Amino acid sequence: MHIDQLEKKWATISLGIAGLFVAIILISALFHGIHAPSNVETIDSARLHLSEEFAEDNLGPQRNPDGSITVRMVAGRYGFYPKTMTLPAETNLTFRWVSLDVIHGVHIPMTNMSTMIVPGYVAQIKTVLHHTGDYPLLCNEYCGMGHAHMWSNVKVVTKSDWDDMNKPAGVSHE
Amino acid sequence: MNNAVEKKLALTHLWVAFGAFALAAVMGLYQVVERSGFFGFLESREVYYASVSTHGVLMGFVLTTFFIMGFGYYVASSSLKMPVWNKTFAWTGFGVALAGVVMAALPLLGGAASVLYTFYPPMKAHPLFYIGATLLVVGSWFWCVSMIAMHVQWKKANPGQPVPLAMFATTANAILWLWTSAGVALEVLFQLIPWALGWVDTIDDGLARTLFAWTLHPIVYFWLIPSYTAFYCLVPKQAGGFLFSDEMARAAFILLVVFSLPIGFHHLYMDPEQGHGWKLLHGVGTFIVTLPTFITGFTVIASLEIAGRLNGGKGLFGWIAALPWTNPMVLAMILGLLMLILGGFGGLINASYAMNAMVHNTAWVPGHFHLIFGGTTVIMYFGIAYYFWPVLSGKPLYCKSLALTQLWTWFVGMMIMTTPWHILGLLGQPRRIDSVNYNNLLTLSWEPYEATMIFGGAILLYSSGLLIYNLYKTQIGSETFQGEVEYAEPIHAPTDLPEYLNSFKVWNIVIAVFMLIAFGYPILQFFLMETFGSGRWGV
Numbered sequence: 001m002h003i004d005q006l007e008k009k010w011a012t013i014s015l016g017i018a019g020l021f022v023a024i025i026l027i028s029a030l031f032h033g034i035h036a037p038s039n040v041e042t043i044d045s046a047r048l049h050l051s052e053e054f055a056e057d058n059l060g061p062q063r064n065p066d067g068s069i070t071v072r073m074v075a076g077r078y079g080f081y082p083k084t085m086t087l088p089a090e091t092n093l094t095f096r097w098v099s100l101d102v103i104h105g106v107h108i109p110m111t112n113m114s115t116m117i118v119p120g121y122v123a124q125i126k127t128v129l130h131h132t133g134d135y136p137l138l139c140n141e142y143c144g145m146g147h148a149h150m151w152s153n154v155k156v157v158t159k160s161d162w163d164d165m166n167k168p169a170g171v172s173h174e
Numbered sequence: 175m176n177n178a179v180e181k182k183l184a185l186t187h188l189w190v191a192f193g194a195f196a197l198a199a200v201m202g203l204y205q206v207v208e209r210s211g212f213f214g215f216l217e218s219r220e221v222y223y224a225s226v227s228t229h230g231v232l233m234g235f236v237l238t239t240f241f242i243m244g245f246g247y248y249v250a251s252s253s254l255k256m257p258v259w260n261k262t263f264a265w266t267g268f269g270v271a272l273a274g275v276v277m278a279a280l281p282l283l284g285g286a287a288s289v290l291y292t293f294y295p296p297m298k299a300h301p302l303f304y305i306g307a308t309l310l311v312v313g314s315w316f317w318c319v320s321m322i323a324m325h326v327q328w329k330k331a332n333p334g335q336p337v338p339l340a341m342f343a344t345t346a347n348a349i350l351w352l353w354t355s356a357g358v359a360l361e362v363l364f365q366l367i368p369w370a371l372g373w374v375d376t377i378d379d380g381l382a383r384t385l386f387a388w389t390l391h392p393i394v395y396f397w398l399i400p401s402y403t404a405f406y407c408l409v410p411k412q413a414g415g416f417l418f419s420d421e422m423a424r425a426a427f428i429l430l431v432v433f434s435l436p437i438g439f440h441h442l443y444m445d446p447e448q449g450h451g452w453k454l455l456h457g458v459g460t461f462i463v464t465l466p467t468f469i470t471g472f473t474v475i476a477s478l479e480i481a482g483r484l485n486g487g488k489g490l491f492g493w494i495a496a497l498p499w500t501n502p503m504v505l506a507m508i509l510g511l512l513m514l515i516l517g518g519f520g521g522l523i524n525a526s527y528a529m530n531a532m533v534h535n536t537a538w539v540p541g542h543f544h545l546i547f548g549g550t551t552v553i554m555y556f557g558i559a560y561y562f563w564p565v566l567s568g569k570p571l572y573c574k575s576l577a578l579t580q581l582w583t584w585f586v587g588m589m590i591m592t593t594p595w596h597i598l599g600l601l602g603q604p605r606r607i608d609s610v611n612y613n614n615l616l617t618l619s620w621e622p623y624e625a626t627m628i629f630g631g632a633i634l635l636y637s638s639g640l641l642i643y644n645l646y647k648t649q650i651g652s653e654t655f656q657g658e659v660e661y662a663e664p665i666h667a668p669t670d671l672p673e674y675l676n677s678f679k680v681w682n683i684v685i686a687v688f689m690l691i692a693f694g695y696p697i698l699q700f701f702l703m704e705t706f707g708s709g710r711w712g713v
Binding site: 010153 | 534675
């Protein structure tokens with residue numbers, strides 16, 4: 001068997017290139033908190049309205065005791081519910097997405113808020129939105145004839161503006 | 175050896191492949207025009223999604239499968255200098271596959287299977303669509319059996335001899351396809367068909383997506399291997415040189431087969447039904463499968479350099495100018511490699527766990543696979559066609575300059591179409607929308623790119639027409655052509671080849687272990703936890 005010296009050198013260099021990429025990805029995944037939706041949590045998509053968590057009153061952003069926010073959302077043909085909401089910038093957000101019918105996908109352009117929404121599963125994703133403004137939530141997985149009509153709106157405001165808008169009711173009478 | 179039957183067998187397969195391609199190319203232009211929204215009278219989402227579904231099936235499943243089968247039969251027969259094993263069996267496979275295509279075409283064209291070529295349960299297509307697709311795959315299994323049988327026959331007759339490289343690659347592809355298609359076959363047979371026929375009420379989407387991901391990555395290598403076979407075994411000879419390394423080529427094909435299989439979860443990075451660790455494991459494997467492509471790039475470019483220098487090219491880059499740019503197959507490979515470099519760069523971004531979140535399911539993704547599949551893989555199918563048609567039909571190529579124009583326009587059209595497509599993805603446009611309806615200013619930034627893509631699509635359709643015209647005129651020509659497919663010689667003929675570079679026995683065991691590790695628990699988990707299936711939904 002004959003393998004040329006040049007070929008051996010190139011194979012070593014290629015291995016080095018692939019190794020470097022793998023190292024960067026592992027470091028970013030394990031140490032920089034890349035939160036792909038990997039929670040493997042099942043839910044009955046046909047009974048969402050009867051579930052405690054995704055009943056209508058619970059949808060949208062809710063503040064947690066530690067100051068972070070959990071956003072519960074239902075995707076269904078053709079929209080993401082609630083259709084409009086306001087979120088604070090520079091705040092730890094945990095999105096929990098479920099589908100009430102078929103497969104959907106959702107992303108907020110120019111951010112890393114992106115996940116598939118598979119019926120029967122809860123897709124959980126953590127992120128921080130850095131820039132204020134009006135963003136669309138767009139369906140990015142073919143879900144039927146109305147796929148291109150499936151979107152909702154999210155407004156991102158500064159943290160202090162959001163706090164002003166969401167003072168706990170019946171407390172601030174001073 | 176009288177190989178008239180082999181020629182007819184190969185040519186028949188290739189005509190089905192390019193017939194499907196021609197129809198799908200027309201749909202491609204319609205789609206890029208419709209989705210731009212500039213021509214209101216064309217707008218129809220029903221027609222659009224029927225067209226997208228058919229375009230995907232024709233390009234991804236019909237063009238590829240029939241091309242690979244036809245090419246494989248003739249490579250096996252001409253490289254081994256043997257008749258095709260059991261020709262009735264081969265024709266039966268062809269018949270089964272063609273019947274499957276016709277069966278699937280009925281609901282597809284009628285709009286009753288607008289679920290795209292990736293199926294997407296719980297949206298349900300007409301059961302004929304799933305059954306037809308299954309028959310296409312079953313027909314291709316006949317071909318796999320033929321290739322393996324011929325490989326074994328030849329080895330028995332020539333003990334200890336290295337299997338000719340072109341046949342080694344073709345057998346590699348047959349084995350790869352058997353492993354690859356098992357995932358989608360499990361999904362279709364045990365989930366989709368019983369559910370579509372109403373025998374079971376629900377389908378577990380997480381399991382369905384996991385099984386589809388099993389197939390979804392290695393299938394692209396199934397499509398690519400004929401092109402790589404031409405890179406290694408045909409182009410060096412056409413360019414007037416020699417293959418730089420026979421052994422490294424074998425190593426590259428083995429790495430492709432072994433490592434393209436256990437890595438499908440990079441299609442599920444954004445999916446909730448698989449855990450972080452499994453995704454990372456498959457992600458690491460995805461980078462290992464770049465190695466055979468790095469090796470291929472080096473070996474085939476080194477082979478071109480040998481040819482360029484033998485043709486009188488001097489200096490660091492002079493050999494490039496000395497290459498026979500007017501040989502269609504050499505030109506196809508040069509243009510194909512250029513698109514592979516660009517598309518490969520995009521692929522590395524997709525494979526990168528974190529960066530993928532920025533482009534997942536945006537217009538970037540179809541931009542990427544049109545560049546690397548429609549570009550690199552398919553342009554090499556054209557190069558092979560121009561070389562094979564005279565051999566198979568016995569008529570000289572109708573017009574070489576037309577072939578060169580066709581290859582250049584394909585390259586230019588592909589660049590004009592896919593560059594703005596990638597940019598649209600970075601600007602947030604979701605994939606697979608038939609029109610733009612969002613109430614957001616962002617969409618204004620999309621318009622110039624949508625317009626540019628139409629020009630790319632028009633050039634590509636023109637190029638497709640040139641291809642079909644040239645092949646047809648060749649076929650009906652009156653002159654005769656006598657010639658055989660000639661394979662490139664390596665600089666150093668492979669001697670005392672170790673058995674692991676001349677057989678797949680040990681590699682099948684390695685693949686089985688890898689697949690068990692990569693897919694064992696991720697599939698088993700659906701039977702261990704409580705899951706909730708979905709019913710049947712229309713589109």
